[in-house]
Amino acid sequence: MDFSAFSRFDLDRCVLEFDRAVRVVFGEASARRPSPAGEGTEDNLDAATRRDAAALMRVNHCGEVCAQALYQGQALASSNERVRTALEKAANEESDHLSWSAERVRELGGRLSVLNPLWYAGSFAIGYVAGRWGEEWNLGFLAETESQVEHHLQGHLERLGNRDARTRAVIEGMQLEEAEHRRTAESLGARELPEVAKHGMRLAARLMTTLSYWI
Ligand SMILES: [Fe+2]
Numbered sequence: 645m646d647f648s649a650f651s652r653f654d655l656d657r658c659v660l661e662f663d664r665a666v667r668v669v670f671g672e673a674s675a676r677r678p679s680p681a682g683e684g685t686e687d688n689l690d691a692a693t694r695r696d697a698a699a700l701m702r703v704n705h706c707g708e709v710c711a712q713a714l715y716q717g718q719a720l721a722s723s724n725e726r727v728r729t730a731l732e733k734a735a736n737e738e739s740d741h742l743s744w745s746a747e748r749v750r751e752l753g754g755r756l757s758v759l760n761p762l763w764y765a766g767s768f769a770i771g772y773v774a775g776r777w778g779e780e781w782n783l784g785f786l787a788e789t790e791s792q793v794e795h796h797l798q799g800h801l802e803r804l805g806n807r808d809a810r811t812r813a814v815i816e817g818m819q820l821e822e823a824e825h826r827r828t829a830e831s832l833g834a835r836e837l838p839e840v841a842k843h844g845m846r847l848a849a850r851l852m853t854t855l856s857y858w859i
């Protein structure tokens with residue numbers, strides 16, 4: 645029996661996964677579509693607004709790092725070709741979100757979270773486990789994640805108010821697509837998660853967003 649093909653495949657996959665993780669974590673991914681922030685001139689932002697907007701976008705970048713890992717973990721675990729193909733579009737859009745948010749953080753003079761490797765590893769593991777639970781739960785987990793992200797982004801829009809139109813444009817663009825991702829997961833047969841699971845997810849998200857606002 646020839647095992648060389650298997651080991652070569654595994655090694656290739658490991659290298660590919662590692663390369664992807666590094667690009668995601670260090671914000672080097674490039675977007676397929678231009679950022680909703682557009683080319684327009686920067687609002688006359690005072691220092692406090694600029695700092696706050698950069699920190700909010702750092703939090704959102706962390707969320708997108710997690711989304712990359714979740715979708716990736718689920719794609720590896722799921723054996724259903726139909727679901728994998730349907731989620732591919734969402735995963736590609738998540739890559740754009742990742743790039744747009746990193747770009748906006750840099751434009752505002754901020755930096756990305758040093759905890760990104762931790763968020764990526766944790767989310768990848770959660771995505772992989774969710775992917776093993778069976779299709780309906782797996783999709784239910786994705787739908788709930790997207791729904792919580794939608795609400796979280798709404799909170800950022802309310803906090804920014806009418807300050808910083810370019811940051812708002814990025815957040816609004818992402819929010820529209822997160823809603824679409826939720827509907828995709830629902831249309832594929834997502835099961836609603838029990839309240840205790842939703843609550844646990846909200847707690848984990850609060851920990852991530854609080855920490856990444858600062859570090
Ligand atoms: Fe996203």
Ligand SMILES: [Fe+2]
Binds near residue numbers: 711790822
């Ligand atoms: Fe999404």
